[in-house]
Amino acid sequence: MKKKINFIIIFSLIIFIFITFIIGLNKNSTYTTANIKNVNIENFKSKELFSDEIINFINPNFKKKITILNIWASWCLPCRTEHEFLINLSENKEVILVGLNYKDKTENAKSFLNELGNPYEKVLIDDKGLISIELGAFGVPETYIINNQEKKIIKKYVGPIDEIKSKEIESLVKS
């Protein structure tokens, strides 16, 4: 009798482990920070790229509904490919685009924007990368969609913006 009980216990344990692994298989194993729960956006100050003034990120004068914060750098290749989508998005009337220039040289950043166009209302400098850490970003490019009224992050994109994501952003803005 004891044997039977042991058998049932062990068999159930194996089934349990087996099912857990099957479920685990279907989960994506590369880590992404896109779903981190921290949604509050805090203000930060930095130098603006063109005017050299120190300004706040959150500006009470921002009358638009949504801020798109895009972290980019001139040495980052995917940032080039996503740039046209950013320019398209900047034409949306309800959106204000703010750039955060990550660990870059100002001359290179300026020539990047001269060459490909400047979709940003303002570009803040993050030369040591500390602001990006404060935002929970770890690489370039990353993009945050922020609701200005509630000062909350609605969505975060890790990696370059493409056609699909661009459309997603536009529908997020409309709602």
Add this chain to the structure above:
Amino acid sequence: MLSHLGFYSLVFSIFFSVCIIFLSSRSVYNKVSKNVNIIYSLIFLQLFFVVFSFSCLVTAFLISDFSNITVYNNSHTTKPIFYKFSGVWGNHEGSLLLWLLVLTFFLFLFFVNSKKQDLKYKLLTVIFQEIIILGFLLFIIITSNPFYYLNPIPKEGLGLNPILQDPALAIHPPILYLGYVGSSLIFSSSLAATVNKSVNSNWAKDVKIWVFASWIFLTLGIMLGSVWAYYELGWGGFWFWDPVENVSLMPWFCLTALLHTILVLEKRNSLKNWTIILSIATFSLSMSGTFLVRSGILNSIHTFANDPSRGLFILVFLFFLIVLAIIIFFLFTEDEKNTSKGFFLISKESAVLINNWFMMYFLSVVLIGTVYPIFLEVFTDEKISVGAPFFQKLMIPFLIPFFIFMSFGPRLKWIKDSLKKLNYYQITIFIITLSASYLIVKYSGVKYLFSVLLISTSLFLVYNSLRDILIKSIQFPQKISHFAFSILILSILINGIYSKEFNSNMKVGDEIVFMDKKIKFKSINFEEEVNYKLLKGNFEVSEKGKSAMVFNPEIRIYNQPVISTSEADIKTNLFNDNFIVFTLIQESEIFNVRYQHKPFMVWIWISIVLLAFGGAFAIFKNEKKN
């Protein structure tokens, strides 16, 4: 052409598996032996076809036949011959073919070498092993076919990653697989003996060789992986508690425990059920390891191409095998309650049990640490990391009692011994080691008092193992392996506690003082080799009263594929390794320079080889006796 031949050989092998299983089952059921010769021929034929298939793949690699997709993905015309050959198993599909080759070869060896054994037991082993072989054949053909055709045939291959072109890494998989597959035979043999109700000391005598052989190969295979990581990756570490590494360590703990338990079974005809359980566990861990690193369920830098569908196949196959094993175990094992002898507290048998106790504990730490994140993610959607600090914190404290037990255990007699062994002499020696380590720790300024206990128990173990060498009644293989193990542990401890590292940014011409050494970044040269360009750094490390050491680490930039690697310059001698590696900080003239001083590093490798030698001696002694 080659691909077709290779592929159809595998298909034939499936046919052979089915025949063998059918014929063997019939023989066992009807208790007739008339088909034995046919079965023998089929086993040989199957081996032949698998060898042939493997040779097709090898040939395809050696002649750079890029019509074969595996060759295309993993080879290149300019690769040296040796690495073309090792490229065969440096990928998922090829490595499975290697598994299959060893599986069929070991079965053939087993069948040929066990002429004097009970036929029913032999055939049962064949059946179980063929089930495993069949599973692998199906897995390869359905999900991991190495013989896919590419049309149009590309002119050049993709596979020229320079980090993988290293001798240690080239032979690491085959040696490791010999260990894993050996455990498959132990598994089949254990289940066969269980069904045959012949789990006894005679069976132990025969299976012993397979246990030792698997253990030796697994030990060496793990060592080769660490050697490669140390010399090639250049961070000075040799064990990172990465899931793939853990997955090779887990069967090792099991196999070490089994190695000791099988001796109890042989000498005292005891611990039958536990031996079977360990055999099943070892193979299950080997197979689970295969699952974990090929399915994409775990995140690691070592993983093969991740493919959940392959993972699902292995998982189902593994589940099937384990359930089969459990059913057989519960159906056929005798209740040991009435026949169980129990052990005296002070006896070799109890010492073996204590060894197993600790081995199982270490196994559970590594197992739980490796798979817990999977469970947590399934149930709570949270991802956590379980890294080195976890494993170290849970394992290191337990080493202290383990070393003390290991200092006495091997010397105990079978059945019953007395505590008189713990005489004043031993206690004195222990106090001496305690004091010695206190002085060592105090002199070198290491903060933990904990280190004192660790080093002293480890020194105590070294002393006792050394003394055991002089005792005639203890077997030679045991003496060598235990002594080697004590040296291994001591080297790892000293290396871990006393390694010094210096890490700083330097420009050419900088000189920095580190402890009692001066590190000077003298110059940098730009050179070109056949397939890479390199920046060779020229460093001088000088210490008062000793001649300066010159280091030439390199930063290499390969042409195809475009990869940049840092090659450390490691100066090894019997007492320590000195190690410099440097990397370029982007967009600047500054380099990040790392200098490490690692005492007794080379003894880690020497002691592991010695450890394996002990096992090899055990096999030779056994063969001589027969």
Add this chain to the structure above:
Amino acid sequence: MKTINKIFLFLITIIFLANTSYANLKNERVDKISKNLRCLICQGQSIYDSQSDFALSVRDLIIKKIDEGEKDDNIYKYLKLKYGDWIVYEPELNKNTILLWILPLILFIFGGLLIFRKVIIKLNKNNV
């Protein structure tokens, strides 16, 4: 030398030594913390080993936080808040991980009991 100069020199030396030893201690702390963190760009390397931009920024951040007087735990907490628990190699002890830390120990005790039983059988047999 006048006494006041001696005292002055002594104080300067103390401050200098304190700063250098603080710097060494700080370096050790930075190294210890960076070894315990994953680099999210070069996955498989620690922040200590990696030379990626992210790793360099995190090291700068650690130095900044230590200068601000933060304890190690708070630094880990901050980074976990931004990047999730996964970034720290050592799993902290909380309700999610209690089973992780305790289970091996429970198994160890369980194993000990099994051995104990085996030895007791012999003792009982002998006494019978």
